[in-house]
Amino acid sequence: MSSQDIPEENLPAEQSAGHNEHVHGAVGVADEKNPFADPGLPPHEHRVQDIDERAAKRSERAVAFLFTLSMLATVGFIASYVAIPADKSIFVFPIGHLSALNFALGLTLGTALFTIGAGAVHWARTLMSDVEVADERHPIAASPEVRAKVHADFRQGAKESALGRRKLIRNTLFGAVALVPLSGVVLLRDLGPLPEDKLRHTLWAKGKLLVNMNTNEPLRPSDVAVGSLTFAKPEGLEEHDEDFQNEIAKAALMIVRLQPDNIKDKRELEWSHEGIVAYSKICTHVGCPISLYEQQTHHVLCPCHQSTFDLSDGARVIFGPAGHALPQLRIGVSDEGYLQALGDFEEPVGPAFWERG
Amino acid sequence: MSTTENHDSAVTRERGKAPAGERIADWADGRLGIYSLAKSNMRKIFPDHWSFMLGEVCMYSFIIIILTGVYLTLFFHPSMTEVEYHGSYVPLQGQLMSEAFSSTLHISFDVRGGLLIRQIHHWAALIFLAGMFVHMMRVFFTGAFRKPREVNWLFGFLLFVLGMFTGFTGYSLPDDLLSGTGVRFTQGAILSMPIVGTYISMFLFGGEFPGHDFVARFYSIHILLLPGIMLGLMVGHLILVFYHKHTQFAGPGKSNKNVVGMPLLPVYMAKAGGFFFLVFGVIAAIAAVAQINPIWAMGPYRPDQVSTGAQPDWYMGFAEGLIRFMPGWEINLWGHTLVLGVFIPLVLFGVVLAALALYPFIEAWITGDKREHHILDRPRNAPTRTALGVAWVTMYMITLVGGGNDLWATHFHLSINTITWFVRIFFFVGPVIAYIATKRICLGLQRRDKDKVLHGRETGTIKRLPHGEFIEIHEPLSQEQLHTLTAHEQYEPAAIGATVDENGVERKVTGKEKLRAKISGAYFGEDQQIPKPTVEEYKEITSGHGHH
Amino acid sequence: MKKLSARRRHPLAALVVLLLALACTGGLYAAFAPASKAQADDSAQSLTIDEGKKLYAVGCASCHGTGGQGTSDGPSLVGVGAAAVDFQVGTGRMPAATSQGPQVVKKKNIYTQAEIDQLAAYISSLGSGPAVPTKAEYGPEGADIAKGGELFRTNCAQCHNFTGKGGALTKGKFAPTLEDVDPKHLYEAMQTGPQNMPSFPDTTLSEQNKKDIIAYLHAVNSSDTDNPGGLELGGVGPVSEGLFAWIFGLGALIAVAVWVAARTAKAKKS
The missing domain is CATH 2.102.10.10 (Rieske [2Fe-2S] iron-sulphur domain)
Structure with missing residues (x-):
């Protein structure tokens, strides 16, 4: 670590307590292009729910409440579908005169869906682990060995097919494949008449x-x-x-x-x-x-x-x-x-x- | 290897003892190899940032559109046979209309919940396209399109363009007076194409406009051809997102070699899964309170009728703008007509979109950078790209204004001619102003970042020194902040390579090379970016001033 | 003759006969009413014209000339008829403000209906023109709403929009919204063609046609019109829908996304 380049108080080792204790993940190196070293992931801090079981219980109840609300809204949807005539109009301030059925179905469906989502997200945010995890990346491009192997395999396959050598086969194949879509194009002819002087x-x-x-x-x-x-x-x-x-x-x-x-x-x-x-x-x-x-x-x-x-x-x-x-x-x-x-x-x-x- | 071992141990266990879920999974793995797939994906890491969820907004609204669209096909009749309406909407009773229009009225008034599904379908379509637009802008301005994601940028671009056409064909299906006017416009634009225009028009409409075929043809394009392609592209898009792993913003612990965030199972399963319901819920609620495309108010299409304020849905608004502000140029020569007034906008439509599609390749050529990039740029740190992007958006927005010129005229008491002239001028001037302003703002922000790094954060606390001078206390930044603010890369302008090789032979400098050097200078040359603070500068200032 | 015989079998013929009968009854009553009153009516008529002339001299003559012959500031009113006066003054368009924009706009009417009638009587005395329509002409009885819709889309929607929300014309002029406009004024506007609006005389847009259009407008663009889907968003089509989708649709979803992606609040460090 070329830590000499960095002012002392900013060296990872000099960070205030709590910063340097839980350094995990790779720590970058300070250099000409990146003057300030990467101090690594900040330490995990607990949420209320992680340390207070009563808060966790509250979260659990909130999630359950949202899911229950969803069930009720679905019951409401079915009830509206059955009970409200399609042509009934009501006045809703400030929207105006609208179809009671559309309004009721939309709001109950919206609530039923939204509360499922809200419940799931609240669950994830407050009760599931929120420890940040780092995953390694690997280069997308293959290693030189793999690359060489694939190229060699391809060349061998191409050679065995003799496509390059037997030009007659190659050329007639290209010709056939190029021509065959024409049938499809010709079939489009009857999509419409010719313009002639219709316009x-x-x-x-x-x-x-x-x-x-x-x-x-x-x-x-x-x-x-x-x-x-x-x-x-x-x-x-x-x-x-x-x-x-x-x-x-x-x-x-x-x-x-x-x-x-x-x-x-x-x-x-x-x-x-x-x-x-x-x-x-x-x-x-x-x-x-x-x-x-x-x-x-x-x-x-x-x-x-x-x-x-x-x-x-x-x-x-x-x-x-x-x-x-x-x-x-x-x-x-x-x-x-x-x-x-x-x-x-x-x-x-x-x-x-x-x-x- | 460990999976095979697990698998073997599971097999050797007595049948029936393992939980049912595990047995099903074992069964599937023996046939589909799901464990190998799950190994790398089940705990896949996704970084948390709201803007990374814009793509999900698009995906979910697309799924909502497919679900509601399937329902609509159960009732919609894609036929242009003229029928007399006898449904429950009084102001149209006894009117002649196509079956397409009358079945849409049927869905809206006589199928319980039909209107809701129609409205969800249409609102979701508008949001889908708006989401794609914003998602694309996010990817653009953060440089997420760079290697290795250029192909995924193209997939996304194609999804946006195909989404526009799917939307347009869907908008045309009810055969109402508004959409019919839009179809007529399309037909007129097709006619303007040199040589082939009349033929394409005759073939597309099965003869003269409007004919009896276009609804059925648009229907198969709208419900099968385009969404089929889009579904394939979307799956490919997602596979690539998984394969490349998500990009992330610079920050402590985040490097080009890792991705920091929450695992797919369970956090993102719940967050992303839950987000689908949130999106669906919001759109359903919108469909409950806001009316969209009230075709009953527009009436059936008749080619001799029209309404003022005839506009396409917003995503076609920019094509509408292009065609509205174009002067009426027409060239007649040798018995032929070149309808430039319509054909130029048609070409521009393609050019404006193509510029967006090709940008990643242009930028890669200018930087000459062949490395992978997984850390996102803050827009300010790529001032020229950001300025170009804002210029493009400005041009797009100005054409949108042009597309709605009649409504701005009535709602802001302006003259429609003045607005059109404004759009004509600002189509050219606007992007230039936007480019210059954005670049200056970006450089200003870079300077501020540099100041922050060197002098610390302004605390707002004023101190009076013994000799009477007032100073503001600056608090030095933490190592995390210092790192985050200086993590961005800065390119050197590309220079034209040595013109004389090692053997002393002079080579010819190509025009392409000169052009590249010139553009590169405009991107990264002097005054085009603020050099990052160096360690020396930092040391000098911190030791010189001491800590306030 | 052919026309008449064709119309006799029209489903609305009975209604027309009924209305005629009512009109005749009224006329008969008037004829048999005490003679003194009829005389009073006669003198009342000339009195009305005199009153109208006075009002005209104060409010209109500066632009339209002392005898309604017109000046460079205002057109001639000879032959425009009572309907035009009733429309222009009744909707507050006349008298126009001295400095006007591209067109004279609707504003608060400053005359009573009686005064308007006096002005109308005076203008009619200058040369005959369309009379103020009666309730029987513009009322909803016997109107075919659907036919009115078709006629509206053929003749009116190009300027006033599908349901009469209004629209732009050249150089800052515009076709105003028709929402909750008095049916009488709608009728008069079609008949007389105020300002740049073309007229639709009875010879090309029959009385029945006008009645149908008015009934259609009431059905689709009045304060008790139903918008089954919810908010009308101005009724101007995809532009406002697009704005709504961006601001409230995408806006709400981004707000939700911010919540989903935000880090949960941390416990306070002890």
Whole structure:
């Protein structure tokens, strides 16, 4: 021990009584890198429970009490399950109106579990031995002999297999093993159809009436007031239809009416009817139904990622992560005076994709 | 050898005389060799520290999730067939919805205790991920990822990432308006991938969004594929923890060659076993008092409906943040669209996580240290690592803020645009500030430690010396404290090796070598750490000033 | 005609007939009531408008102009109707504070209902607009809560959240919470579209639709709404749930872990 380097009063031998008496475990050596020697594990000190049997008895009773509480809570759980109807609502301050059954079951289950844990931990902390023990560590890496043996064994095995020498076997084996997973990959083909031009078309077509989502009636221009917001679907699409979800995901339409002189974009004005403009409700960012329309600013905001479009200016993006304007649907009026589409959207609706162009 | 002897003696004993437990154990040992296994593990030592129990929080919440998840599968119908609801929740009666949604309503309102199990499942999932995050940060900031634990760091990392995706697929299953919006976002993000995006989307959803397949597909991913892999990883993670033996903080009697603590049997059996019940109990109590994911309030998914405040669960919040603050860049060339506004966040998502996964290997390369490390670093004693870690966490937190920008806007009366701009700027600036501040704080703490070692602990007692000067009495530290405060290692910056070998032949210094020397200088160079007090310094001060 | 015949078979038709009958009875009673009272009513009406005009001159004219024609500080009120006045003044939004943020917010209403009615009468006299709805229009009778939910999710949730907890709009504007908002005001807001909220006129969101929405809101977002699972945590979704899981979930578990791992108190050295 190079104890000369250490101030005298800090030498293990100079430590106050009680420090040096029970030094166990390895004592480190002070050196250039570790200037202060490791004095070793401090001596074990007794807990109240170790020296006072009455305190130990108290701990025992506390643990037993917790386990008993757990049993009672489980009885309470079963009783709540049987006695409380599923739809009973109670008021609990400060939580509010909640399901009595959920509340009772959760609290009894929670208590039953927590007290088992609390009992076990209290037992461990106060009654089981708390003497700290040191365990030796061994290097993870094998000794050089073991290493050499394994390498030699491997080389011998490899040599005996002659994999290196008989190249034909090796190469065909690699080939076979590399190819066989392809069967699995091929089997994934029918997970779905090819994209083709599915993302380019919606149900909208020339002459399709704009049907109000709320009333399920076709819209007339007079129904749509300036400053109002209306959502529409193509005529013929009903909620009970098999592919309603897929179709509405592309065809959902947002209709607002602007004062024609407020429309800044020339094409928008051309495609509108008396200031009524119809835009895709599906955000061009990642496809949320965008529709937070501010009727004074004519901005429409997406609630998911805050892309903001200016409906008075060709639905141009003015803020947020969307990359291009909302597609506009060209509308007109049918012979019966209803609003109708004059064709499908001219560009794909919804999020952009590689083939969109 | 002693086990075989014991075994033999047990066998030679007359049958039936040994206690039943012992006989069963003998039987099992003859077939499974459990005694050899128990020999080294039954009295395995575990050090006591609260932060070493974070991993247990994760493991137990994972077990709770599996238990409650199995129960939920008994009632959940992973089908997107549209049905009309006629259950007991009045505000949805007569509405069209998928079977998945209606069976979740059934679990919530008509299966007694179903709501509790659902809530335990979901709360436990949030806590599982939060626990993994904190556990990982503990391991990071204490340097527990160093050799020989790099592989276990990767196992843990994979558990975290897979946990995120398991959570996400589970969140999507009820097919409610909120989760459907999240799925739509995922589909949009997939579409943004160059060349393969549309194909992957079509294959994943069985056609166009939403299609009729994704709930069933996510279901098998959520209940079988991902948890299966995670279970395997978790077992591997635990085996490695046992095999490596737990790390410990420096202290008297604790060295790199031992582990000091309490034995598995009985103390940790009771403490760790009991902790499972404590975790389960706390989560059950939370599920009793706090509502989570009230899908009945959100309604069934329809791709043309949405609600404001549409966010994913917290662990996906950082992806949400990335996508929210990204500017809308889109490049159209030669008939193709490169959707950078979505694709960059998607890539960043992977990069941010990969940085975390690879850090141990980067640090090992910089230090060039090939030794095993079982003594943990105090974060202050590895200032550059700590500063990098805090910078990463800052960036993560800023993206989380970005992910909830609409809620901060309404709750703190701010403009959503201002918050988004703040996040855009601080995504870059924040980590830099955090890095600088953390490093300075670490160095300050190191200086304080050094002062403490050299001058002792400030007692707060003021003494007046005969000549009128006031001094504060400093109490010298005990040998234990001195040792603990100086036990950490300090690296020397890596220098570029001799450029001329023994034969006088000049060799070329590679760029890699230069880079390493540069980074190493930033880690361990001058002013990047406070040199530990030396024995000489200590002697000089203690003899010079005497004891106050 | 087709529309009418379709509606005649509607399950709610009987209710509508009943309400019509009640209205007619009331009207008949009014018609046969002593003539002096009717005259009084007439003069009362013009008196109301006069009173309203006075109130208008004091509280509103500085921004909206002396004749309600609007100025640079406030929009024209010609044709906004009594419903708009009842909403804006009844919720305390009008008169607005002189220095306002991104939008005019709800505050304590300083007028009595009678004064609001007088103001409304005056504004209606400037140009016709939507009238203040009657209890029969916004009351819960005959409402379909589930249909209201669907309509709410289509038309309202994008700004006001699933159950009307409110949400953010651009540049500091926001859609306010709808918790315990007077059904009459809900109805008027849909009808008139205050500030940046778009309007939902009867032609696109029928009276019945509005009634359904109001009933749905009462069911899911009022002080007696049930939250079976316990604490609602603001009803804003995963952000508050995540915060709760971190602070109270993980927080509690770490507190427990500290207890589990802590050394037991030692006996005092004697």
